[in-house]
Amino acid sequence: MSNADFRPRRSVLYMPSSNERALEKAKTIAADGIIFDLEDAVAPDAKPEARVAAAAAVQSGEYGRRELIIRVNGIGTEWHDEDIAVAAKAGPDVVLVPKVNSAEEVLALVASLEAAGAPEKTKLWAMVETPIGMLNALSIATASPRLTGFVMGTNDLVKELYAEHVPGRQPVITGLGLALLAARAAGIVIIDGVYNDVKNAEGFAAEVEQGRQMGFDGKTLIHPGQVEPANSGFAPSxxxxxxxxxxxxxxxxxxxxxxxxxxxxxxxxxxxxxxxxxxxxxxxxxxxx
Structure with a gap:
């Protein structure tokens, strides 16, 4: 990606697509990107309604210059195929898929998006959040020109490793490093994982600084209060x-x-x-x- 193409992705905020108030509030939050979530933040019985709401939000034109991302449910889940079909037709900037583990999965996802009529501007981002995903990171990153970004799923990675969340993130540093190496080798975007303790401003600031120092483009967020410190932390002083x-x-x-x-x-x-x-x-x- 050339400097001329650069797009800020300092703060990428998850918003539950089943929550109408959250989607309305997202129009006023100064995040660089909004993830309209259909996965973790949405209860199973609310997923069909959330899918419709996410598509409507993307097509509303009411989110300014924010990058608009729909996170679908994972490959193999009962909601995945319909999520992909609806997201493709809605035409967000990005469709984000959790737990992508191989280049073959990327190619299948690209084929599904294109079969469902996704416009050229709609790119694919992969969440890398499993041990096999980290070890296959380079082949995932280079599988298709339509794949232009990684999002770290550090909560799932900690779980899969039987590790613990600790300050400094030493248990997942190897995984973060592998994904970063692959993303930079492939010339794609890479966004750091979430910070869970929304009331710990000092801990969040430290993790933002660590992410910036490591080379991440920005951070995924779970609370609007994390947007401003992420924006300032990932911006040049x-x-x-x-x-x-x-x-x-x-x-x-x-x-x-x-x-x-x-x-x-x-x-x-x-x-x-x-x-x-x-x-x-x-x-x-x-x-x-």
Whole structure:
């Protein structure tokens, strides 16, 4: 993905599609993306109604410039096929599928979306949240041009590993790293998993910082109160923007030989990183305009 194509995905908020008030509130929340959830957040008897509500929300045109995502129920569930058919016709930006474990599943999902008439703009994102999904991450990420993103399912991964949720997430660091490596190798988006303790602002801020430092594009969220700290945490700071501009200027003004900025040597790779920082800042500014 080129810098020119950059789209902010700092905050991607799950909203239960069975909750009419939640869908209405999502129109006013400053999240970069909204996931209209048909899976975990929706009781079995409410799923058909939620499916209709999610499609209507996507087609309403009332969510501004937010990226609109429908999370369907997983492959093999009784709701999956109808979810895919309705989501494809609704034409969201993204259809998100949980527990994707192989390239073969990706190809089958793409075929289902296309058979149901999904427009070209509707992309597929895969939730990677199982041990086999992590180990197959690269083949999943490169299976189809229609697949353009990963979303981490850290709660399920913790469960599958018989691990525990701990500060710093050491039990799932290997899985996060494998998925990140695959996403960056394939040139796709990757969004970090949720943080469960919605009242622990300090813990959430620490996990946002960790995710940004690791290289995630943003974080999936389960509460509107997490949006602002995610937005600020995944945005370049004023100092970072200033440093990026200064570094690029120093490099472009050089006439050969060793280039330094703030007493550090500058190479092409630093310039590319600086340009990406500015592209992110500009995209965020445009989104907020």
């Amino acid at each position: 004023e100092q970072a923007i200033e440093d990026a501009k200064g570094l690029i200027e120093a490099f472009e003004a050089s006439t050969g030989g060793v280039v330094t900025y703030n007493n550090r040597m500058v190479e092409n790779l630093h310039v590319e990183s600086a340009k990406r920082t500015l592209a992110i800042a500009e995209a965020i500014e445009a989104l907020q305009a």
